[in-house]
Amino acid sequence: MTTLISLLGKSQLDSKSGYRPANYRLPDGSIHPSPYFGMALAKNIKANKLVLVGTSGSMWDVFFDHQGSDDEALLSLVDAVRDSKVTAEMLAIHREYLSQKLGMEVKCLIIPHARNQDEQVLVLTELAKVVKSGEKVVLDVTHGFRHLPMLALVAARYLAHVKKVTVQDVYYGALEMTDTNTGETPVLNLGGMLEMLDWVEALAAYENSGDYGVFAPLFTADGMPEQQARLLSKAAFFERTHNPENAKQSLTGAIKDVQGHSGTLGRLFSHHLSENVGWFRKGQRPEWELALADRYLERRDYLRAITYMFESYISHSVRQDGSNAVNEFECREKALGRIRESDNQQFRLLSNLRNAMAHGVRQRDKTIEKLLGDEDSLDKELKKLRKVLFKH
Structure with missing residues (x-):
């Protein structure tokens, strides 16, 4: 099951659509004209569930009006948006309408502005409530406050650990990078940042425990042959079971492979790893x-x-x-x-x-x-x- 979590911001760029229409070009080359990127992305990734995330003052009224929601029900929403008093109850009828229209589960999540640590923690807590273990999650940080994408990366790691979900990608429709010749707005996949965080977490785990085997699957994913990467796991196993002779033998080959590794992410950490695993180089x-x-x-x-x-x-x-x-x-x-x-x-x-x-x-x-x-x-x-x- 794929869940798209999409941020909804507040914009005065277009009185009818809220956001300026853009021709979003996804990494696969497909073009999706839309004022709100999340809707185009939901269709492209074939999402099973859409979670719209915004504050009590986000442009819920303009968004649901653009989706064709009931005009009368929108009237009270207009005032609530203006006064930043939108509640989940006000969004219920629009959420149900959009769910029927899209043929998927839709949730609307009201979050605070994440102005301080307490509010930032609350955002993570609320996000954890709308996903279930085993789901595949895609994040869309195109819209919303500019500081929220940073919090979204933290949320991605938090949800992966606490809710056991797989955060596949983080997308950002870069309106400011729109090509003036083609009129196309590139969509950036920031998923590489999640992979960087995997390495940072592995480094922290290694420095805490001394278990350099945590790097083995990361080097494999970064292009190192699995058999070579497994030498790190073997060396760590032998070391931690008090077999320094076998650990030394495996580690000698492993560090040679690490130093010669040319993978993009591995190069960031290979020098640090090889320099800090040097016990086998001196003496007997x-x-x-x-x-x-x-x-x-x-x-x-x-x-x-x-x-x-x-x-x-x-x-x-x-x-x-x-x-x-x-x-x-x-x-x-x-x-x-x-x-x-x-x-x-x-x-x-x-x-x-x-x-x-x-x-x-x-x-x-x-x-x-x-x-x-x-x-x-x-x-x-x-x-x-x-x-x-x-x-x-």
Whole structure:
């Protein structure tokens, strides 16, 4: 089901139609003469539902008069528009008429002017009421106040997350760009901005969680072969399941592909991503694990930070013993045994924290209980342990 949400503004350009008639040229090349672009767009995209959005002073009277609505019912609407007192009840009869005329569901939504945050939030709340989960939504921001298109982009993202709709496109009929030779007014598809926001959201998710796998579907959509993009997901999976060797192998290929990517949107973010995912470039497993511990500690992902710090200490111990078998289970177990025999108090605290967080049971150890009861104390103690255990 496709729903068109179209803004209705207030204009004095033409006393009969409200808006100046224009020959709107859609991206597909078709021409649609109309004073109100939303009506032409509804027909072009074969909308199943039309949501007209305006304030209590928008040109509801002129719009419905142009659609052929009942003259007598329009009289009271004229005064209400003039006084900015239009209500949903006043629009009901006109909405029903237009619905029958178009053969689709029509809704009229009265919104505030979005002058401040409270009103802007109310606009989003009201829009959420007129769409249902699973709908495909197209936004028309041609008419209405000039600041509303910016709010429409926020609304697109809000509705996608809260109502689980798919916002397909955002259209703007650029009257100010009308070709003086042909008389055609280009219609701009601003849907690319939604794709940019997808990348910005992915970047925020990555910076919060460290999961660079969120970029994989975006690189695929931007033209990278799926098999190459999936290397990011594989690397993220291995990293987050504490397998730095396999993560390094996948990430080496993934970052090479990211750096060589030529997609329009990917180029905006590829440098930032490749520069910030560099833990695998220096050293070997002991250094990789410590770098990952630092990364997760910075993000306050304490369980992963503790786990990588714990494993890094063991890896360093294996190497200090003169062995290159840092990935061999038996060698790691022997190193762990020697560490425990040495009665290293800092490592014991780290190990106890790891066990407590992994198992989530009530602690008899008062020190552990205190640390797990206060995030700032835990964060401070882990940074202290990191400095003492690794001497740098």
